[in-house]
Amino acid sequence: MDSLVLLDLDGTLMDSAPGITASAAHAFAALSLPTPDADALRAFVGPPITDSFPAHGVPPDRIAEAVAAYRAEYREHGMWNNSVFPGIPHQLQRLRQAGCTLLVATSKPQVFADPIMERFDLRGMVDGVFGAPLDEHRSTKADVIAAALASLGRAASGQAASGGPVLMVGDREHDVIGAREHAIDTLGVTWGYAAPGELPHAGAVAVIDDVANLASTTLALLAR
Numbered sequence: 001m002d003s004l005v006l007l008d009l010d011g012t013l014m015d016s017a018p019g020i021t022a023s024a025a026h027a028f029a030a031l032s033l034p035t036p037d038a039d040a041l042r043a044f045v046g047p048p049i050t051d052s053f054p055a056h057g058v059p060p061d062r063i064a065e066a067v068a069a070y071r072a073e074y075r076e077h078g079m080w081n082n083s084v085f086p087g088i089p090h091q092l093q094r095l096r097q098a099g100c101t102l103l104v105a106t107s108k109p110q111v112f113a114d115p116i117m118e119r120f121d122l123r124g125m126v127d128g129v130f131g132a133p134l135d136e137h138r139s140t141k142a143d144v145i146a147a148a149l150a151s152l153g154r155a156a157s158g159q160a161a162s163g164g165p166v167l168m169v170g171d172r173e174h175d176v177i178g179a180r181e182h183a184i185d186t187l188g189v190t191w192g193y194a195a196p197g198e199l200p201h202a203g204a205v206a207v208i209d210d211v212a213n214l215a216s217t218t219l220a221l222l223a224r
Contacts, residue, residue: 002164003222005095006148006179009106009113009131010045011171011192013088013122017045019078024052027069031062045193046172048107048132048139079112084120085191087211092125094215100222102126103148107141107174109134141178149182165222169214173202187221189214 010016021041028035035041036056044052053066095102103126106113110131117123130148132139145168154166168179171192179186180203188199188207199207208217 003098003100003219004149004152004154004164004166005100005102005218005222006105006145006166006168006184007102007126008046008168008170008172008175008192009104009108009116011194012085012169012175012189013104014082014084014116014120016082016116017042017193019074019081020045022081023070023074023078024049026073027053027066028058030069031058031066033058033062033066042193043195046107047174074112079116080119082116082120084122085211088214089122089125091211091214092122095218096125098215098219100218101152103151104129104131105141105144105148105168106131107139107144108132141174142181145178145182145184165224167218167221169218171199173198176202176204185221187218 007013010020021044024041024044025035034057040056049067049070050063053063054060058066092102104113104117108131111134113129113131117129123129128148128151130144132144166184168175168184168186169189170176170186171189171194173194176186176188176199185205188194188204190207190209191211206217206221208214
């Protein structure tokens with residue numbers, strides 16, 4: 001079985017909230033704008049940052065300024081204020097031992113995703129890392145998934161299954177929505193940053209609460 005597992009990064013493999021929320025708060029302060037509360041800042045983890053700032057009160061004509069302030073802080077400090085969720089390396093090993101191809105598909109810009117995967121010793125545990133361009137307005141989760149599929153010669157736009165079973169694993173609704181554009185089901189994980197009920201409401205085919213169940217549930221869904 002030529003199985004492919006697409007893995008989100010922030011909130012799925014890594015607890016990146018501390019660095020992302022601190023960098024977002026820094027950007028609001030740099031622009032002298034009211035800083036959202038902790039719950040609102042937590043919602044910055046996962047979606048493109050270019051979507052998150054306007055959704056939290058940054059005026060359209062200041063979004064580029066906010067993104068620049070965020071990225072300067074994130075590049076210097078925030079991207080390393082991060083940790084791998086306990087148990088994730090073992091689950092990745094189990095999936096690879098079962099013959100799965102593992103590709104990271106993240107809305108995080110590629111220029112950040114690559115060094116983070118290297119620094120935290122995850123790069124050697126997957127077969128590829130696919131992120132967004134720095135101009136995130138030109139990339140959606142579906143675009144990132146399309147690039148990941150294309151790297152293996154698989155057709156996108158609803159034909160992903162033509163090369164064998166495929167499953168997305170993610171913690172936010174945009175993972176589910178982006179995968180669905182390619183007729184790919186999503187396994188939702190609750191150790192990330194979704195609001196209560198967000199994943200089933202978005203259409204995740206299953207939701208798990210424990211990292212220890214990641215490999216077994218993924219394999220069961222791929223074998224359906």
